[in-house]
Amino acid sequence: MFRFILADLRRHWAGVVAVTLIVALATALGVVVTLQERALRLGSARAADAFDLVIGAPGSETQLVLSSVFLQAAPLPLMPGSVLAGLVADPRVAWAAPVGFGDFVEGSPIVGTTAALVEGVGGVSEGRGFEHIGDAVIGASVGMRPGDRFHPQHGQVGGPGGVHTEASYHVVGRLKPTGTPWDRAVLVPIQAVWNLHRHEEHEEHGGQGDSEGQGASEAQPGQAEPHSFFAPAPASDEDGHDALGFDAAVDPAAVADAGAPGLPAIVVKPASIADAYKLRQQYRSERTVAVFPGEVLTRLYGTLGDVRFILSMVATGAQALVGAAILLVVTVHILQRRRQIGALRALGAPRHAIFAIVWSEAFAIIGVGLCLGFAVGYGAARALSTAFTAASGITLPVTFEPADLFRLGLLLLVTGIIASLPALLAYRQPPASALRG
Amino acid sequence: MADLTLRDLEVRFPxxxxxxxEIPALELRSGEQVALTGPSGCGKTTLINVLTGLERVRHGHVDWQGTDLVTLGEGARDRWRAANVGLVMQDFHLFPGLSAIENVLLPQRLARFRLPRGAKEEARRLLKRVGIARLDQPVETMSRGQMQRVxxxxxxxxxPGIIVADEPTASLDGDAGTAVADLLTGLAREVGATLIVASHDPRLVGHLGRVLRLDGGRLEG
Known part of the structure; x- marks a missing residue:
């Protein structure tokens, strides 16, 4: 019987291959939606792991998280520098570090921060941390090496902008890989960002700088003016060496100074979970907003979940249509082979053998298509994740879970039931039709 | 090996x-060789379907050696047919993609899960007997005469105690038809099986001891 089935499938190989591929593609569609959505959840949750609490000026919480955790450029309001000073002194805080955005280099955002954040996102794998204002620590996938020097560029990635030729950072270390956008970032001391923009300010002789420069003015208490996250500023002309104070040693006390310049975001590592909630409570005020990136992500996932639901409905609909079309094809095929099936019966094959043959063939074709579809879907999800990682720096881990196997099993079960329809049709076919007419 | 007693047979189609x-009575002796002739549409195929249990009969008795097909259900008739009837059809109904010997063995493979002992040897012997030299030749590469011999x-x-052939030579040319006709009558005699052949072919009908002529669903003469 097995040989007969194989011979039969081989004889109709073109149709068998076509149907198998159609089933595989329809299945892959659904699998990709599920796997990719899960990968996005896992990947973004992991990216936010190091960031327990983010504090910024009142504004969009989602934007605050997207900008600080995922380094997505957007204008953020500033909060007074005294907020960081308060946090650093707070015993409920394990560490707190500013996230200030400066310029770009080779497509990597330059993030002004402190040594605490360098340790907070995993520490360095080679070289060392900040010692001088002009030191830079690069993310794991930034295309430079410790020892390199670079000039920051103005503006956004790919956009027009000049080069700060007067400023030259010295790469002193490289971060451990994190699988987050921070792998593509260049970290510098926040003072360097302040100094650079104060210097620009000086070159520009004040004026519009107030609303543009990152650390342009001493922040007034309660000040929360719109501010470009990646502030474009006109390139300044050449200046004397180290007018920016890049050779000076990093002074940890400077960021804890209550009179420090304003900041768009502060990352806080609370000492305990209870402290995290207390801090969040305390810093949700008129002057600041405190969010757990996790809760913002959960809200985003809610939206994402709706999209996934729609996509999976579309995928399910496609699968159902494919299933119906294939059922039709198989049924027509069975009717066309009425005489052959009748002949098998006439020659002495029992009805259950006919049923078994038709069922096995239908099940084999659709079943192989399903398994192939899961493989293709998994591969496609991996490829998409790789492309996404290359574009954003966020690692999207594509995982295959027991639930997926359960789903495959369920689909196979449904296939088994569906395959019995044409099999039943063949089963009920009168054998008398074998001989003529 | 199998006597047939047919009584009050009536088959109606909606x-x-x-x-x-409509056949009030018909008797065949075991080992008899019978030709079934008549114009097309006269009921030859219907009678063959009835005699082989392919067609369900609601009226009358079709008794083969004590087994009345009218009383058997579909599955039971399948089993009876597999055990007692050998069928040869006009269109051969060989299955492409399988070799000659696989085709010979297929009904047995499908009827029971495992081949009975000696079935392969018997298949080889029979293929040699009908003049097929290459047992593993795919059937789709054979001539029509070779196909019908397989x-x-x-x-x-x-x-089987009963061999039934439905126009076995109708789609074969002269020599091949004669060879198949000789094989059928010769082999049926060798094994002592009752042979029933529906045919227009005078070469074949002439070989058979008894001729039943059907017209409009009734036996003549």
Whole structure:
């Protein structure tokens, strides 16, 4: 019987291959939606792991998280520098570090921060941390090496902008890989960002700088003016060496100074979970907003979940249509082979053998298509994740879970039931039709 | 090996006023060789379907050696047919993609899960007997005459007491037709099986001891 089935499938190989591929593609569609959505959840949750609490000026919480955790450029309001000073002194805080955005280099955002954040996102794998204002620590996938020097560029990635030729950072270390956008970032001391923009300010002789420069003015208490996250500023002309104070040693006390310049975001590592909630409570005020990136992500996932639901409905609909079309094809095929099936019966094959043959063939074709579809879907999800990682720096881990196997099993079960329809049709076919007419 | 006693047979098809087949009585002795002739549409195929249990009969008795097919259900008739009837059909109904010997063995493979002992040897012997040299030749590469000879070997594999052929030579040319006709009558005699052949072919009909002529669903003479 097995040989007969194989011979039969081989004889109709073109149709068998076509149907198998159609089933595989329809299945892959659904699998990709599920796997990719899960990968996005896992990947973004992991990216936010190091960031327990983010504090910024009142504004969009989602934007605050997207900008600080995922380094997505957007204008953020500033909060007074005294907020960081308060946090650093707070015993409920394990560490707190500013996230200030400066310029770009080779497509990597330059993030002004402190040594605490360098340790907070995993520490360095080679070289060392900040010692001088002009030191830079690069993310794991930034295309430079410790020892390199670079000039920051103005503006956004790919956009027009000049080069700060007067400023030259010295790469002193490289971060451990994190699988987050921070792998593509260049970290510098926040003072360097302040100094650079104060210097620009000086070159520009004040004026519009107030609303543009990152650390342009001493922040007034309660000040929360719109501010470009990646502030474009006109390139300044050449200046004397180290007018920016890049050779000076990093002074940890400077960021804890209550009179420090304003900041768009502060990352806080609370000492305990209870402290995290207390801090969040305390810093949700008129002057600041405190969010757990996790809760913002959960809200985003809610939206994402709706999209996934729609996509999976579309995928399910496609699968159902494919299933119906294939059922039709198989049924027509069975009717066309009425005489052959009748002949098998006439020659002495029992009805259950006919049923078994038709069922096995239908099940084999659709079943192989399903398994192939899961493989293709998994591969496609991996490829998409790789492309996404290359574009954003966020690692999207594509995982295959027991639930997926359960789903495959369920689909196979449904296939088994569906395959019995044409099999039943063949089963009920009168054998008398074998001989003529 | 199998006597047939047929009584009060009446087969009607929906939408037809007259019965397709109406035979008050017919008896065949075991080992008899019978030709079934008549114009097309006279009921030959219907009678063959009835005699082989392919067609369900609601009226009358079709008694083969004490087994009345009318009383058997569909599954039971399938089993009876697999054990007692060897069929040869006009269109051969060999299955492409399988070799000659696989085709001969196929009905037995499908009827029971495992081949009975000696079935392969018997298949080889029968194929040699019908003049097929290459047992593993794919059937789709054979001539029509060769195909029908493979079908004859297939019909004989289970040692049936009844061999039924439906126009076995109609789609063959002269020589091939004669060879198949000789094989059928010769082999049926060798194994002592009752042979029933529906045919227009005078070469074949002439070889057979008894001729039944059907017209309009009734036996003549």
């Amino acid at each position: 939408g037809l006023e007259r019965p397709a087949l 079908a004859v070997a297939r019909a004989l594999l289970a040692h």
